[in-house]
Amino acid sequence: MKPKNKTNKTGILLLAAALSLGSAVSAFAADGGAAPPSSGPGAVLSMGTSPALGQVPIGGGSYFEVRNVSMLPDSGSKTVTFTLTVTNGGSSELLFIDYWVRLKTKSGNDLSVRVLPQDKDKNRISPKSSQDISFYATVNEATELNDLIFQLIKWDFSQPNFERALGEIPVPDDYNIVAKAGESQTIQMAGNPVKTTVKKVLLGKNEKNYTPTVVLTVQNTGSRSSAVPSYQYLLRTAGGDMYPLEAKGIKDLVINPKTDKDIELSGSVPVSVFTEGWQLVIVQNAADLKLNLPIAFYELPSVTDPDNVDSGKEYTFTNEKGTYTTQLNAVQRLPWEDQDILTARLTLSDKGPESLPIPDFAGYFMLDDNVKVEAKLIRTDNVIGLAPGASTQIQFIGKIPYTYEFGKVKLVLQEKKGSDGGSSGSGTAAQTTILLEFVHRSEMMNMTYNNVGETFKSTGVGRSASYSVRGVTTYSGDTEDMFAVQMEVTNLEKRFSDVTKLVAQFKTSDGTVYPAAVSEIKNKISPNGKVILMLSSPVPRSFPTSGMHVMIGEAVTEDKLTAGDKKPDAYVNAAAFWLPQESYSVKPDLMDLDLTPYKLSINHINTWLDQQGVGLKFNYELSKDLLMQTNTDGRKLVIGLEDEKGQIKFTREFDFKDFEGATPQNPGTGSGTPSGTTDDKDKIKLGKVENFEIKVNDRNLIFFVETLKNYKLNIYDSFQGHKKLLASKKIQWFEPTD
Structure with missing residues (x-):
C-alpha cells in the first residue's frame, strides 16, 4: 500500500502545483482579432521600480526578493501588482515550478495570485543568474498595502498540506510607492529601463474646472530603442479621486537610447477640488486580463507660472468707429484627417455707451516667431452689430501638418481697409492694419475636457445647447466591431432650434484618431427638448476602448457653420468627453x-x-x-x-x-x-x-x-x-x- 500512497501523494502534489500555475495562466487567452500591439491582447506589460520589501533565502545561496509592490483602485476593488526576483546562486538549474508565492492579509484572508501573461513561461533559472516574475491580484477596496503579507512556499508532498513555508515578508506601515516631487521613477518598457520625471506643472482655470498640464520627461537609459506603450495617465487628488489626462504626441513615439522626450498631459479637475497633494499615476490596460495595472506614481511639484500667455486677459483697440474690448478665450490644436487645425476663439465686446458695427477682421498665426500660417475668420454668432454691453464670439482657424511641433503661437488680429479708407467692401484694393497680437504657449493649448458625468454647455448666440455622454456600446461584427457613443443634446434656447451639425472623433490612449459618423436629426428641437445622437466608428475586433475619449466640435464649411447637406472642412468650439466604462454584463432575464x-x-x-x-x-x-x-x-x-x-x-x-x-x-x-x-x-x-x-x-x-x-x-x-x-x-x- 505504501507505493500506492506515495503515488497518490505525488499525483496530488502535481495536481496542486498544476492548479496553482494553471490559475495563473487560465485567463491569458487573447480575445482574438487585430489590436494595437502596445495595448491590445498579448501586449508586453510594463513594471515600475517601487522599493524592495525583503528577501527569503531558499538555500545554496539562492533567494527570493519581493519588489515593485503597487496598488490601484479599480471599479469597486483594487489591483495589486508585484515582482518576485528569483536569484539562483547554486551550480544547477532552479525550477520555479517547485515553488510558489502566496498573498494574504494580516487578518488571515488568502488572496488569489496570478502570473502576468508575459511571465507565465519563466520557470527555469540558470545558475548564477536572476529572473523577474511579475504577478497580480485583485483585493477588496478596503484593503491597503500595509495589510498585505507575502508568503513563499515550496511544494513538499511529505508535508500534511503538501507545502513547506520558506518565509514571510509583510508590507511595512511606512511603505511608500510615490516618487517625491523632482525624483524619477524607472519603468521597464518591454524590459528596457526608461527613467521618468515630472518636469513641471502648469495650471489654467475656467468657470467650472482647473485645466492642469503635466509635463513628463521620459529618458531612455537602456541600450535599445523603446516604444512608449499606450499608457493611461491619471491625476489623483489628495482625496483619492482619479481624473484622466490626455497625452499629446505619443502615437508611434519611439525613444532612442540615451535620449529623452517631454510628454504633455492635460485634463480637467473641478474647481471645488483642493489643489494640494496631487499625484500623477501611470497605468496600463491589460486587455487579456480586462484590468488596469499600476505602473508608477509621482508627487506633483509646485505649479509653474506660464510666461507670455495672453489668454483670459482683456485688451482694447480703437478704430474710426469706436473702442472695442477683445479677449482671447482659447487656442486649440485639433486633429483633422492628416492635418491639425489651429483654432483661436475670441470674445469681442462693446463696453462703451453707443452701439458699434462688427469690424472687418483678418488674421494669421505665427509659430515660434518664424512660421506664418494663414488663418480664416469664422463668425459663428449671427449678429450684425454690438449694442452697449453686448459681446460676440469670433474664431480664426488655420491648418498645419499634424507632425509639426512648436513652442509658441501668436495670433495677429488685423482689420481690413479699402484703398479709400473705408471698409474693404467699398474699396478695390484691400489693406490690413494690425490691431492686436495674442501670444500663447503650446503646452497650454488645452481642449475643454469633460469628466465622466459632466455636461458641456455651448453658448453660441441662437444655438445654446448642452452635451453629455449617456453611454457607450461596442457592437460586435464578423471582421470588425462598431464602437458607438450615445450623446445627449439639450436645446437651451427659448425657441425651437435645429441641432448644430457636429464633427466627432474618437481618440485612444495612444493617440490614434478614429473619425466618427454622427447621426442626423432633421426636426427642430423644442425648448429644453432632448435628442440622442449616435457617434460611431468601425474599430478592429476586440479593440481595447479603455482610456478613450470622444471629441466634438461645431462643423464649419468655408467661413460659417455647416448647414444643409454641405460637407464640413473644419470645426470649432471643440470639447472632449472622457468615456465611462462600458458594461459587458449580459442580463439573465429579459426584463427592462x-x-x-x-x-x-x-x-x-x-x-x-x-x-x-x-x-x-x-x-x-x-x-x-x-x-x-x-x-x-x-x-x-x-x-x-x-x-x-x-x-x-x-x-x-x-x-x-x-x-x-x-x-x-x-x-x-x-x-x-x-x-x-x-x-x-x-x-x-x-x-x-x-x-x-x-x-x-x-x-x-x-x-x-x-x-x-x-x-x-x-x-x-x-x-x-x-x-x-x-x-x-x-x-x-x-x-x-x-
Whole structure:
C-alpha cells in the first residue's frame, strides 16, 4: 500500500502545483482579432521600480526578493501588482515550478495570485543568474498595502498540506510607492529601463474646472530603442479621486537610447477640488486580463507660472468707429484627417455707451516667431452689430501638418481697409492694419475636457445647447466591431432650434484618431427638448476602448457653420468627453432591456414544434422616453433562439423604425390601434402585446423533438449590422415561463 500512497501523494502534489500555475495562466487567452500591439491582447506589460520589501533565502545561496509592490483602485476593488526576483546562486538549474508565492492579509484572508501573461513561461533559472516574475491580484477596496503579507512556499508532498513555508515578508506601515516631487521613477518598457520625471506643472482655470498640464520627461537609459506603450495617465487628488489626462504626441513615439522626450498631459479637475497633494499615476490596460495595472506614481511639484500667455486677459483697440474690448478665450490644436487645425476663439465686446458695427477682421498665426500660417475668420454668432454691453464670439482657424511641433503661437488680429479708407467692401484694393497680437504657449493649448458625468454647455448666440455622454456600446461584427457613443443634446434656447451639425472623433490612449459618423436629426428641437445622437466608428475586433475619449466640435464649411447637406472642412468650439466604462454584463432575464430611447420587457415565453416547423410565442412591453428624439437608422432589435445542442437555431430582426407604428392586432390586451395586416403582425411596436409569434417553417425539425431539452433565448441590440448581446435566458423546451 505504501507505493500506492506515495503515488497518490505525488499525483496530488502535481495536481496542486498544476492548479496553482494553471490559475495563473487560465485567463491569458487573447480575445482574438487585430489590436494595437502596445495595448491590445498579448501586449508586453510594463513594471515600475517601487522599493524592495525583503528577501527569503531558499538555500545554496539562492533567494527570493519581493519588489515593485503597487496598488490601484479599480471599479469597486483594487489591483495589486508585484515582482518576485528569483536569484539562483547554486551550480544547477532552479525550477520555479517547485515553488510558489502566496498573498494574504494580516487578518488571515488568502488572496488569489496570478502570473502576468508575459511571465507565465519563466520557470527555469540558470545558475548564477536572476529572473523577474511579475504577478497580480485583485483585493477588496478596503484593503491597503500595509495589510498585505507575502508568503513563499515550496511544494513538499511529505508535508500534511503538501507545502513547506520558506518565509514571510509583510508590507511595512511606512511603505511608500510615490516618487517625491523632482525624483524619477524607472519603468521597464518591454524590459528596457526608461527613467521618468515630472518636469513641471502648469495650471489654467475656467468657470467650472482647473485645466492642469503635466509635463513628463521620459529618458531612455537602456541600450535599445523603446516604444512608449499606450499608457493611461491619471491625476489623483489628495482625496483619492482619479481624473484622466490626455497625452499629446505619443502615437508611434519611439525613444532612442540615451535620449529623452517631454510628454504633455492635460485634463480637467473641478474647481471645488483642493489643489494640494496631487499625484500623477501611470497605468496600463491589460486587455487579456480586462484590468488596469499600476505602473508608477509621482508627487506633483509646485505649479509653474506660464510666461507670455495672453489668454483670459482683456485688451482694447480703437478704430474710426469706436473702442472695442477683445479677449482671447482659447487656442486649440485639433486633429483633422492628416492635418491639425489651429483654432483661436475670441470674445469681442462693446463696453462703451453707443452701439458699434462688427469690424472687418483678418488674421494669421505665427509659430515660434518664424512660421506664418494663414488663418480664416469664422463668425459663428449671427449678429450684425454690438449694442452697449453686448459681446460676440469670433474664431480664426488655420491648418498645419499634424507632425509639426512648436513652442509658441501668436495670433495677429488685423482689420481690413479699402484703398479709400473705408471698409474693404467699398474699396478695390484691400489693406490690413494690425490691431492686436495674442501670444500663447503650446503646452497650454488645452481642449475643454469633460469628466465622466459632466455636461458641456455651448453658448453660441441662437444655438445654446448642452452635451453629455449617456453611454457607450461596442457592437460586435464578423471582421470588425462598431464602437458607438450615445450623446445627449439639450436645446437651451427659448425657441425651437435645429441641432448644430457636429464633427466627432474618437481618440485612444495612444493617440490614434478614429473619425466618427454622427447621426442626423432633421426636426427642430423644442425648448429644453432632448435628442440622442449616435457617434460611431468601425474599430478592429476586440479593440481595447479603455482610456478613450470622444471629441466634438461645431462643423464649419468655408467661413460659417455647416448647414444643409454641405460637407464640413473644419470645426470649432471643440470639447472632449472622457468615456465611462462600458458594461459587458449580459442580463439573465429579459426584463427592462435598455434600447435607448426604448425599453423592452419579454415574459410568458413558450415554444412548440409540429410537422410545419418550430414556433416561439411571448408577451412583450415596449416603451419609449417620449421627451427624447433620436435617429434610428441602422438600428434593429434581434431575437435569437439557440438549442443547447445546436439542433435548432434561428434569429429574427425588428427594425427600430417600425416601433412607432400602430400596435399589431392580437387576441390579448395589447394597447394601440389594431392594424390587422400580416406585415404589422410581424413587427414589434410600442405598447403591451400578448402572444406575439415567431414561426420557422422546416418540416425536418420535428425529428429532433425527442432530444430537445433546453434552449437559450437571446436579445441583441444591432447597429449597422453589428450586434451586442443584452440578455440571454435559459429556458426548457415546451415549458411556458412566468
